[in-house]
Amino acid sequence: MSFGESYFYSLHYQVPSALLExxxxxxLISEDFTDVDLSFSGLIWFHLAPGATIAAQTATIRKCLPxxxxxxxxxxxxxxxxLAAFSIMAKAYCNTHSGMSVLANVASVVLQGGIWIGEAIMHRLLENQVPAQDIAKVVNTKWDNILTTREREVAVMVANGLPNRVIAEKMSITERTVKAHVGAVLEKLGLKSRLQLALLVKES
Structure with missing residues (x-):
């Protein structure tokens, strides 16, 4: 089984045995990222170190390997x-000690353009935020029919993990307008976060 070229980054940790298998x-890439292909678009398995925020730890690698x-x-x-991981547009968040079958699932979902999150954490993140019947209602009524053309474009780009700045550039509009579109999309679909929107778009 192969998912193409992949990178692994960690300050003090070797590649987990399941991932190596x-x-x-x-x-294995170094801290200064001088040994990487800057156009790389594959999987970057990033092992978190204690004592610093996810945003701080990933800032350089996100800049060097956008x-x-x-x-x-x-x-x-x-x-x-x-939540912090997805706020910096990570495509997946998982346990370092996950088995090979879980890691294979992570890789498959992400490489197909999806966002992977463990089922237990996903349920806790969504718990008490939007009732299941409300989500089902949106899906069953075909969520994209509820939105305008511009709102659909924004929703898809949000689901693909693009920040407002990039969406604004792609659509030739201001970030303020993008923010307004995102707010309108969430309100029309009865959602409370970009994560919920991403899950809805990817699953429907």
Whole structure:
């Protein structure tokens, strides 16, 4: 089983055995990122270190490898950390010690353009925010028919993990207008976050 070239980054950690078994040729990259292909668009398995925020830890790699698909690996996963991971547009968040079958699923989902999050954490993040019947109602009435053409474009780009700045550039509009579109989309669909919107778009 191969998912193409992949990178692994960690300050003080070797490639986890399950990940190495999944990807025997995975490339371990150094802290200064001088040994990487700057146009790389594959999977970047990023092992978190304690003592610093996810945004701070990933700032350089996100700047150096903007097209890479970032998979955050945590020794002690938590709901707040998961939210932080997706707030910096990570494509997946998982336990460093996950088995090979879980990691294979992560890789498959992300490489197909999806966002992967563990089922238990996903349920906790969505718990008590939007009733299941409300989500089902939106899906069953074909969510994109509810939105204007511009709003549909914004919704898809949000679901693909693009920040407002990039969406504004792609659509030749201001970030303020993008923010207004996102607000309108969330209100029309009865959602409370970009994460919920991403899950809805990807699953429907």
């Amino acid at each position: 999944l990807e025997p040729n995975i490339q 097209h890479g698909k970032l998979v955050i690996m945590s020794d002690l996963p938590s709901d707040l950390e998961a």
